[in-house]
Amino acid sequence: MAKKPRLAVWKFSSCDGCQLSLLDCEDELLTIAGAVDIAYFPEATRAVLKGPYDVSLVEGSITTPHDEQRIHAVRRQSKILVVIGACATAGGIQALRNFQNVKEFTSIVYASPQFIETLAKSTPISDHVTVDFELRGCPINKYQLIEVISSLLNHRRPNIPRYSVCVECKRRGIVCGLVAVGPPCLGPVTQGGCNALCPSYHRGCFGCYGPKETPNTRSLSESWIRDGMERHDILRLFRTFNAYADAFRKESDIHEQ
Amino acid sequence: MSSKTIKVDYLARVEGEGGMTVKTKDGAVTDVQLNIFEPPRFFEALLRGRRYAEAPDITARICGICPVAYQMSAVHAMESALDVQVDDQVRALRRLLYCGEWIESHALHIFLLHAPDFLGYDDAIRMAKDHPDIVQRGLKLKKTGNDLMALVGGREIHPINVKVGGFYKLPSREELNELIDPLVWALKAAMETVQWTGSLTFPDFERDYEYVALRHADEYPMNQGRLVSNKGLDIPVSEYEHHFIEEHVPYSNALHSTLKTRGAYLVGPLARYNLNFDRLSMRAQDAARSAGLGATCANPFKGIIVRAVETLYACEEALRIIDDYTKPDTASIPIKPKAATGFGCTEAPRGILYHRYRLDDRGMILDAKIVPPTSQNQKTIERDLREYVTRFIELPTDILTKQCEQAVRNYDPCISCATHFLNITVQQE
Numbered sequence: 001m002a003k004k005p006r007l008a009v010w011k012f013s014s015c016d017g018c019q020l021s022l023l024d025c026e027d028e029l030l031t032i033a034g035a036v037d038i039a040y041f042p043e044a045t046r047a048v049l050k051g052p053y054d055v056s057l058v059e060g061s062i063t064t065p066h067d068e069q070r071i072h073a074v075r076r077q078s079k080i081l082v083v084i085g086a087c088a089t090a091g092g093i094q095a096l097r098n099f100q101n102v103k104e105f106t107s108i109v110y111a112s113p114q115f116i117e118t119l120a121k122s123t124p125i126s127d128h129v130t131v132d133f134e135l136r137g138c139p140i141n142k143y144q145l146i147e148v149i150s151s152l153l154n155h156r157r158p159n160i161p162r163y164s165v166c167v168e169c170k171r172r173g174i175v176c177g178l179v180a181v182g183p184p185c186l187g188p189v190t191q192g193g194c195n196a197l198c199p200s201y202h203r204g205c206f207g208c209y210g211p212k213e214t215p216n217t218r219s220l221s222e223s224w225i226r227d228g229m230e231r232h233d234i235l236r237l238f239r240t241f242n243a244y245a246d247a248f249r250k251e252s253d254i255h256e257q
Numbered sequence: 258m259s260s261k262t263i264k265v266d267y268l269a270r271v272e273g274e275g276g277m278t279v280k281t282k283d284g285a286v287t288d289v290q291l292n293i294f295e296p297p298r299f300f301e302a303l304l305r306g307r308r309y310a311e312a313p314d315i316t317a318r319i320c321g322i323c324p325v326a327y328q329m330s331a332v333h334a335m336e337s338a339l340d341v342q343v344d345d346q347v348r349a350l351r352r353l354l355y356c357g358e359w360i361e362s363h364a365l366h367i368f369l370l371h372a373p374d375f376l377g378y379d380d381a382i383r384m385a386k387d388h389p390d391i392v393q394r395g396l397k398l399k400k401t402g403n404d405l406m407a408l409v410g411g412r413e414i415h416p417i418n419v420k421v422g423g424f425y426k427l428p429s430r431e432e433l434n435e436l437i438d439p440l441v442w443a444l445k446a447a448m449e450t451v452q453w454t455g456s457l458t459f460p461d462f463e464r465d466y467e468y469v470a471l472r473h474a475d476e477y478p479m480n481q482g483r484l485v486s487n488k489g490l491d492i493p494v495s496e497y498e499h500h501f502i503e504e505h506v507p508y509s510n511a512l513h514s515t516l517k518t519r520g521a522y523l524v525g526p527l528a529r530y531n532l533n534f535d536r537l538s539m540r541a542q543d544a545a546r547s548a549g550l551g552a553t554c555a556n557p558f559k560g561i562i563v564r565a566v567e568t569l570y571a572c573e574e575a576l577r578i579i580d581d582y583t584k585p586d587t588a589s590i591p592i593k594p595k596a597a598t599g600f601g602c603t604e605a606p607r608g609i610l611y612h613r614y615r616l617d618d619r620g621m622i623l624d625a626k627i628v629p630p631t632s633q634n635q636k637t638i639e640r641d642l643r644e645y646v647t648r649f650i651e652l653p654t655d656i657l658t659k660q661c662e663q664a665v666r667n668y669d670p671c672i673s674c675a676t677h678f679l680n681i682t683v684q685q686e
Contacts, residue, residue, distance in 0.1 A: 013296040016272045016671075017321015017414040023369060024413060026400035030392075033382045044369065045380030046269035046662075063296040093318045094298040118297055139321060139414040194412075201411050201418050202588075203425040206314065208415075236307065241318065 005054035005153055008040035010074050012060025012067050013094055013122060018085035019043055019059045021142040028146055035153060051077030055152050057145075061087040061122045063094060068119065068128065075129040080152055083125045084145065086138035086241040090210055093138075095122040095244035099252075124244070133158060138208040138241035141193050162213040164188055165205045168196035177204055184224060184237055189215035189247070207240060211247035221251060231255040268662055270370040270380065272322045273672025277665065279646050286647050289639045291665075293511040295672050304625040309335050309594060309616055310421050316612070316627065317415045322365070322671055325358040325406065326605030328419040329480055330612040330627075335421040337495075338599025338616055339592055346585045347423045348480070349578045354409040354416070355479045355603070356575040360402030360443065361413065362606035363526075363564040363571075366669045367450065368395025371561050374663040375457045391453065394446050398568065401443040405436055405575060423589030433579045440576050447569035448544055454562045455548025460660065463555040464644060466637065467519055468528035471604055477536040477570060478529060480603050485532055488519060494602040497611050503628065511672070514633040521636035524608025525668060526563040530554060541570040557641060557667040564669075594620025605630050607669050631670045638668055 009019050023029065023044060039049035056078035062068050075081055086092050098121045125131055135148055135158075144160055151158040161167075165187035169176065177199055178185040185204030187196070191212040198205050211217070221234050238252035268275060276292035300319055307315060312331040317324035329351060336343065343351075368391070369381040378384040385392035403413040408428055410416025418424050469490060471482035484500075485491045492500060503512040516522050534542065534552040545566045554563060596618040602611045608630030615623045645664050649657060 011274060013298060015318050015321040015324075017318075017324070020272075020321050020414060023365065024399075024403060026396040026403070029396065030382070030385055033385075038380075038382060042267055042269040042274065043272060044270065045382065047379035047383070063298075066294075067296065092298075093300075093303065093315065094296075096303040097299055100302075138318065139412075197411055198417050198425075201426040203417065203420075206417075236311070240311075240315070 004035065004037045006039035006049060006051070007036040007149070008051070008053040008056045008074075008078065009038075009043070010040070010056060010058045010060075011043070012058065012071065012088070012125070013063040014060030014085065014087040014092065016043065016059070017139040018088075018137070019057070021084075021140050021145055022057075025142050025146060032146070032149065036149075053078050055080045055082065055149065058083045058088050058125055059085055061091045061094060061124060062128055063119050063122045065119065071125060071128050080132045081125075081129070082133045082135060082148060082152070083131050084135045085140050086136065086208065086210060087122075088125045089134045089136055089245070090242045091122040091124050091244035093241050093243070096239060097122060098244055099239070122244070135160065136191055136209045137193050141195075144193055161192060163192055164212040164215075165190045165192045165194070165196050165199070165209070168192040168194070169199050172196055172200065174199045177202070182227070184229065184233070186220075186237060188220055189217050206237070207242055207248065210242035210245045215247045217247055217251035218254075221255070268665060270373065271666060271670050271672060272320070273670075275670070275672045277642065277661070279642055279661065281646065281650065284650055286643045286650075289643045289646075291635050291639050291642075293635075293672055295511070301625045301627055304614075304622050307622050309339070309614070309620040309622065310592070312612075312614065312622065312625075313419045313421065314415075314417070319627070319629070320671055321414050323358060323362055323605045323607065323610075324415045325354055325410065325419075326603060326610045327612075328416065329355060329603040330601040330605075330610045331614075332419060332421050332601070333480065333603060334599040334601030334612040334614050335616075336599070337601060338597040338614060339421070339595065339620075340597075341422055341590055341592060343423055343590060344585045344587075346583060347427075347589075349581065350409060350424065350427070351419075352479055353575055353578045354406060354419070356571040356578070357402045357405030357409065357413075359479075359571040359606050360447075360568055360575075361399050361406060362402070362669075363568045364395050364399035364402060366606075367454065367561055367564050367568070368392060368399070370669065371663075371666050374659070374666060375561070394449070398443055398446050398450070401439045401572075404439060408432060408436060420589050422592050423587070425588060427584050427588045429584060430582060433582055437576065437579060440572055440579070444569065444572040444576065447565060447572050448540075451544040451548045451562065451565040451569055454565045455550070457561065459556060459558045460645075460649075462558060462645060462648070464557070464641065466527075466555065467516065467522040468531045469516075469522045469524050469609065469633075470528040470532045471602065471609060472532055473536070475536070477533050477574075478604050484602065484609070486516075486522065487531060490516070494611070495600040497600065497602060497628075498613070498626070501628070501633075503632070511632045511635060512628075513635050514628055515636060521640055522633065523557075523637045524630050524633045525560070526567055526606075526608075527554060527557060527560050528608060529604060530563045530566065537566070537570055538573050540573060541566050544569055557664070560667045560669075592620075594618065607631060607671055608633060629671070631668070631672060634668045634670065638665055638670065641667070
């Protein structure tokens with residue numbers, strides 16, 4: 001029998017939610033475990049198989065000097081390295097520190113900040129090592145995760161669209177909130193993957209999947225300003241879980257007073 | 258003197274990463290440290306300057322395992338600050354959402370994280386080869402909880418439907434009806450789980466804990482109640498900070514929370530159970546008794562049975578809420594911001610989760626305080642380890658190490674909440 005591919009799951013600074021998505025595949029988990037050797041996945045198992053690993057899933061952003069080193073060790077042991085979730089692809093919500101002074105942050109939370117070792121910025125994995133595939137989302141969509149794993153095992157490119165939430169809204173026949181109701185919706189500039197979840201729950205998209213391919217954030221912001229929306233509200237809308245993703249970062253910087 | 262070192266580099270099957278060191282000399286434990294290296298993410302700082310309405314979505318990102326707990330404590334704190342009283346059915350729907358998280362999180366811990374310790378496996382996947390029915394049951398129970406969260410909350414991880422003042426969208430009666438059959442199955446599966454966990458073998462280990470949990474006039478606590486303990490604490494949530502303090506120790510990125518007057522305390526299923534047994538349904542009480550539990554339980558290893566009892570209760574409660582549901586006219590109440598301070602404390606699967614926010618007159622957050630359950634349990638986990646190693650020091654090193662890991666897992670520690678790297682070292686000088 002051919003040797004099964006080895007899958008590893010690594011955590012950096014994160015909430016654990018994206019790796020939990022793998023355990024949330026309740027109907028598929030045992031099938032996946034039959035197709036690969038889960039070689040390293042501390043959240044699920046105390047067993048550790050040695051690398052190299054055929055596929056590594058990496059969750060979380062780089063925020064400490066130690067993790068800055070560790071990610072290189074992970075890369076060296078991984079044939080294919082896939083980053084999962086907004087922390088790994090864009091620095092996550094903790095990248096809000098990148099816009100401020102991290103020393104002030106530390107002293108707000110911790111009485112003895114000298115015990116805390118942290119980097120000034122929270123950065124995506126691709127700032128440190130070569131990444132083979134990025135799966136977006138805060139959190140990721142577990143069906144997209146299964147698609148990524150199965151495509152890589154079958155030596156094809158994952159079929160993960162880069163189009164906007166608007167495409168998903170239209171496909172579901174949801175009335176456009178941006179046009180008909182008017183609450184701010186990041187759908188036109190945000191990558192789909194959630195199947196237009198928020199619009200289907202009567203709320204505007206708040207950008208969990210980060211910028212879509214070629215997003216026109218300028219045009220969207222200009223239209224909000226014409227409608228009377230305040231700049232600091234626009235700024236905060238772009239500065240959440242994907243604040244440090246290029247397109248959202250640049251747009252929010254424009255509204256910085 | 259014999260000398261041995263027990264070392265596990267990375268404690269697996271907990272949420273997040275942490276480390277632990279137990280040092281012994283001449284047969285006595287000299288030092289215990291639960292080291293938490295999870296990189297700090299500074300939520301309390303980054304909440305400053307955000308709008309009150311953003312707190313549920315931002316704080317959910319503290320933890321992918323219990324996002325509903327963060328959303329619930331956040332909305333309750335904001336609503337207490339802004340004098341908002343939600344509709345009874347909205348309140349019931351929040352409880353329903355919380356039932357989903359309890360079922361999902363408890364099933365994850367019972368079957369995938371904790372049971373392998375009792376049955377001697379590295380993980381549930383290996384366990385599934387010999388015990389397929391048990392693991393399948395666990396996964397299906399977990400899925401039922403997730404489906405409940407996905408319907409009421411929009412999705413299971415970081416739900417999007419929770420809003421200060423209510424919800425964005427209310428489920429219809431028909432949508433909720435879809436959940437009845439799966440929940441009826443889950444209730445039966447949870448009863449079997451109580452029996453099965455009751456049949457496991459437990460170390461003979463009890464301690465005199467101070468349990469802290471919410472207590473409500475007539476419900477098993479989730480969203481509301483007074484903070485009580487078995488040693489005399491009985492306060493409204495707004496007085497939390499008068500009685501509890503957080504300390505910063507050099508070896509942990511999670512603050513240690515203690516009672517000002519009495520030190521370490523315990524939160525979570527065991528605390529809720531000990532303080533609220535009489536608030537459980539008759540069915541849950543009977544199931545607990547038939548699994549060998551009394552109205553109180555001081556053995557932390559039996560937390561796995563208590564989680565099963567709470568899972569049973571959550572299934573029953575979810576069915577009751579769905580049965581009583583009539584869709585309210587409006588999904589949420591309009592909010593008028595004002596300068597105020599609000600407090601919220603709810604029962605996350607792992608125990609009480611406290612939030613406090615101070616708002617300015619535009620509803621912007623001036624400062625925030627969040628105390629997650631695992632940072633409250635850290636000291637108690639360390640005490641358990643000290644006591645456990647002292648009592649069982651004669652055990653072979655590898656067995657003692659595994660049992661120490663199990664003792665930590667009793668608390669289902671969520672280090673991502675508290676903060677990541679549980680690394681066990683039992684060192685003998």
